[in-house]
Amino acid sequence: MNAILNEMMQSWHLGPCTDASAQIPALLESLQAAGLLRASACAVLLGEQYHLGGAEDTRHMAQAVGIAAGDRVVDLACYVGGPARQLAREFGCQVVGVDISPMHIAIARELTELCGMCGVGAGFIPPTGGRDREAVSRLAASETLRQECHSEGVAATEESPTGAAQEVGDSSLALGMTTSRGAPELHDKVSFLCASADAVPMSDGSFTVAWSQGSFPSDLSWLTEIKRLLAPNGRLTFTATIRRHMEHGRFARDLQAGGGQAPSLPCPTEGPALLSLGEMADRVTGFGFRVISAEDISQWEIEHGWLPARRKLEEREEHYHQLMGEEWVRWAYESLDADIALWRSGAAGSGRIIAVKE
Numbered sequence: 001m002n003a004i005l006n007e008m009m010q011s012w013h014l015g016p017c018t019d020a021s022a023q024i025p026a027l028l029e030s031l032q033a034a035g036l037l038r039a040s041a042c043a044v045l046l047g048e049q050y051h052l053g054g055a056e057d058t059r060h061m062a063q064a065v066g067i068a069a070g071d072r073v074v075d076l077a078c079y080v081g082g083p084a085r086q087l088a089r090e091f092g093c094q095v096v097g098v099d100i101s102p103m104h105i106a107i108a109r110e111l112t113e114l115c116g117m118c119g120v121g122a123g124f125i126p127p128t129g130g131r132d133r134e135a136v137s138r139l140a141a142s143e144t145l146r147q148e149c150h151s152e153g154v155a156a157t158e159e160s161p162t163g164a165a166q167e168v169g170d171s172s173l174a175l176g177m178t179t180s181r182g183a184p185e186l187h188d189k190v191s192f193l194c195a196s197a198d199a200v201p202m203s204d205g206s207f208t209v210a211w212s213q214g215s216f217p218s219d220l221s222w223l224t225e226i227k228r229l230l231a232p233n234g235r236l237t238f239t240a241t242i243r244r245h246m247e248h249g250r251f252a253r254d255l256q257a258g259g260g261q262a263p264s265l266p267c268p269t270e271g272p273a274l275l276s277l278g279e280m281a282d283r284v285t286g287f288g289f290r291v292i293s294a295e296d297i298s299q300w301e302i303e304h305g306w307l308p309a310r311r312k313l314e315e316r317e318e319h320y321h322q323l324m325g326e327e328w329v330r331w332a333y334e335s336l337d338a339d340i341a342l343w344r345s346g347a348a349g350s351g352r353i354i355a356v357k358e
Helices: 004-008 024-033 041-046 053-066 082-091 102-117 136-151 171-176 225-228 250-257 277-286 298-315 317-324 326-345
Strands: 071-076 094-099 191-194 207-213 230-243 289-296 348-358
Touching: 004 024, 024 102, 024 317, 041 277, 041 298, 041 326, 053 082, 053 171, 053 230, 053 250, 053 298, 053 348, 071 082, 071 225, 082 094, 082 102, 082 207, 082 225, 082 250, 094 102, 102 191, 102 326, 136 289, 207 225, 230 277, 277 289, 277 348, 298 326, 317 326, 326 348
Parallel strands: 071 094, 071 207, 094 191, 207 230
Antiparallel strands: 230 348, 289 348
């Protein structure tokens, strides 16, 4: 573990608050300015929610897949744990975040401990509908999904609206997970593992929901491990980069337009070709899942992800000049503009899958 990182994290503290997440960006920015944490445009601007749409997207993705207090969620490529903490505090579920980076996991654990001590649950408004885009139908779909899981032989209980079994294996208990009722501290509901998403050291059927936002590999190679980790009738939801109206080779060339800037978010331009949304859904089905929803969310990401990130850069430009330097600010503008142009061109975008293990 980097000694400087350890020293900086030991100095962290949160003041009296009802929303600890509002204080986390400054902690992460201190690491990014010191060169200890990823400092791409989106990593700096999006903070603990390193995916387009931030907490709003996490909330609606959770509603769409029907996450509830009885669920046990595995968050693959969890970064520093922003979505994991949000799911636990807003939906009451247990979450295990998995990331291959020891640094990400160390930061996630420290932030979660701080948020737990701060009483982060106080003052949060329970999640409701409200996304302009099909909010009512998405909430209805999540209820339908829960009912379908119930009708396929999973008995519902008071503690588990989805009917998932409540017993957690020894490996889960060792990670600090709890099945107790009531309102445990946040760090008792969220734990983290440093591991590859295709080799998670947890027993078969440990989770009722598998989750990933924005980092899912284009070859869908994690699906074999996800199927092993999910309990019968477990749900899967993930967001991944998709090919839209152009071939992958053209997409790769377009990505380099505008000064050859690298993408702000993980975006494969080498290795397996990007899949269209339909191809992705077919592949998921081939791995033994029943696809409930396959949605192109590219336009929503422009409006609620890319453009707000750029506005934040504009509004706080002087802050980022002081924090990251003039060259970083110039690069951030160029990088964001290239990504926005790419999404608007229709060459690539994002797709979201919701599926149930058969």
